[in-house]
């Protein structure tokens with residue numbers, strides 16, 4: 001790459017917003033253009049299914065930075081503007097309306113799109129996706145005590161929505177095609193714990209359920225099931241996962257495989273184009289350089305740090321072990337590492353106390369932790385995973401010794 | 412509303428007017444005070460908003476809760492006056508608060 005004077009970032013979400021900010025923090029003085037199709041400045045999505053849905057925080061508090069900061073820092077923020085074409089040879093981005101913007105370095109931070117229910121009736125009023133602040137604003141008017149909510153998909157977002165709904169007094173049914181909730185993201189044991197908790201809180205589950213049709217004329221009235229049954233609904237929320245937004249990258253011929261593929265520096269198959277956040281997949285330092293596409297705040301922020309470092313010629317960013325969290329009722333789940341491929345799991349504390357940690361091992365190596373109301377276990381395990389250290393299962397589960405002491409003794 | 416002074420590890424000071432209800436972390440992040448990362452946005456999930464509360468203010472900011480304390484156990488260079496700034500809510504009572512930032516959050 002030659003001298004970099006103009007950086008364009010496509011996608012003004014968490015990854016894109018952080019990139020702009022961190023470029024300036026790292027001393028980049030050139031032009032920064034941040035193009036986002038949503039109407040507002042970059043904001044955090046995690047509260048959407050938590051405090052924002054509950055009506056406890058307003059949009060201002062979700063913004064990564066106040067709107068005025070962008071002009072103060074000479075970041076050209078284009079909101080409600082979609083990028084429609086990348087001309088790699090000419091190093092230009094075309095935006096809706098036809099204007100072309102030249103770049104020296106381009107960052108793709110286009111995120112992911114929620115999957116639409118593949119069912120007749122999915123477009124009825126009252127059937128909602130759950131990704132943007134606008135999605136939640138559309139749900140909120142009818143999200144009131146007594147309303148009947150059906151959540152389709154029992155991933156973290158689906159369960160968080162169910163938790164807020166119960167706390168708000170809605171009648172909640174979760175339909176999940178798999179035989180357990182959280183099937184893709186945690187172990188059967190931890191999934192069972194959350195299933196029990198939600199059941200106790202009054203959520204009904206239809207596991208192994210097959211939604212077949214969304215019923216209603218203009219507005220949704222219910223969900224028809226493959227077995228002929230029907231459940232009444234005032235609101236349906238689809239939480240069945242996302243697909244990485246790779247349209248632009250595809251059209252300009254970048255390598256794509258479950259996300260835009262990059263190297264550890266977040267560089268795509270075009271050296272002038274980077275990709276970060278939910279839309280991108282890169283080799284993971286702590287996981288045998290396996291190429292992973294993660295959907296998390298940590299991953300979005302880390303991508304931003306890496307790219308800001310590369311573009312300003314600073315020393316390599318120290319990559320963290322992946323981390324994630326989920327809040328449901330008074331339970332704080334904190335996750336570090338990647339549990340996929342574990343061969344056994346051990347527990348510190350007991351589930352009945354609603355405070356425990358599940359440690360995942362592959363052979364002797366600690367690869368991940370799910371900690372429920374156990375922040376010390378979470379941070380301790382995260383440090384171990386990050387530094388490639390481990391503790392034998394019978395040691396890490398020894399509750400007579402504080403986690404801090406155990407971590408200090410690990411090799 | 413409270414006037415809060417953040418002192419970077421280098422000694423550089425940032426004085427910010429923070430509205431009530433925000434957290435000490437949020438006020439810093441919104442004004443791009445370097446040295447407070449707060450990657451998780453205040454969910455008490457990342458322990459990267461560690462600050463040292465000026466001893467004179469400790470009584471007013473209160474003590475760390477148990478969740479916060481367990482996180483602080485694993486932060487770098489923890490002192491008796493360490494707090495996670497995402498857990499300190501701004502109020503009129505904190506007008507004049509002074510917090511110092513650690514050398515690094517990681």
Ligand SMILES: Cc1cc2nc3c(=O)[nH]c(=O)nc-3n(C[C@H](O)[C@H](O)[C@H](O)COP(=O)(O)OP(=O)(O)OC[C@H]3O[C@@H](n4cnc5c(N)ncnc54)[C@H](O)[C@@H]3O)c2cc1C
Pocket residue numbers: 010011012013014015016035036037038044045046047048049081082083084109110111112130131132157245248276277278279294295296297298300323324325326327
């Ligand atoms: C409800 C919810 C709860 C979550 N909870 C957690 C949590 O508790 N913890 C956690 O770690 N993670 C959580 N996540 C995940 C986390 O929010 C995402 O991983 C993160 O937002 C990814 O950031 P991103 O910038 O890659 O993508 P996004 O935030 O999706 O931003 C991408 C942006 O790019 C825009 N865009 C796409 N294409 C174009 C184009 N051609 N032109 C212009 N703009 C374009 C999109 O409209 C979007 O605004 C949650 C996500 C959701 C939806």
